[in-house]
Amino acid sequence: MKEKTKKDLKRLKEIQAESFKLFIEKKEIEDNCLHLDSKVALVETFAYEFTPKKVCVVCNKVIRDAEPTEEEVRKVFYDFFSEGEEELSISEEKLSEIVAQRGYNFPSVNIK
Numbered sequence: 001m002k003e004k005t006k007k008d009l010k011r012l013k014e015i016q017a018e019s020f021k022l023f024i025e026k027k028e029i030e031d032n033c034l035h036l037d038s039k040v041a042l043v044e045t046f047a048y049e050f051t052p053k054k055v056c057v058v059c060n061k062v063i064r065d066a067e068p069t070e071e072e073v074r075k076v077f078y079d080f081f082s083e084g085e086e087e088l089s090i091s092e093e094k095l096s097e098i099v100a101q102r103g104y105n106f107p108s109v110n111i112k
Helices: 003-031 070-082 092-101
Strands: 038-046 049-056
Touching: 038 070, 049 070, 070 092
Parallel strands: none
Antiparallel strands: 038 049
């Protein structure tokens, strides 16, 4: 076997071992998470139904006992429908309706 191949195989084994250690450390951090900080994100609750929920920034689990405020709900839907652009892809009235419902269901909500 060529020397370069042996060296590459040895390095790949080292990388794989380090990757496994990091995976174990990641799982320990996620499993011991205290959910001290959260962000509001759209979570798919049923097929094509998106509901704003508070999600832990460390382990990405939904925090069950924390509900987002109406302002947070409006912001997360505004960001979702603006898609990084300056204007919304839906009307302001439709956005207010979705915020009041606290959810968005793609098949049943008429966008325009």
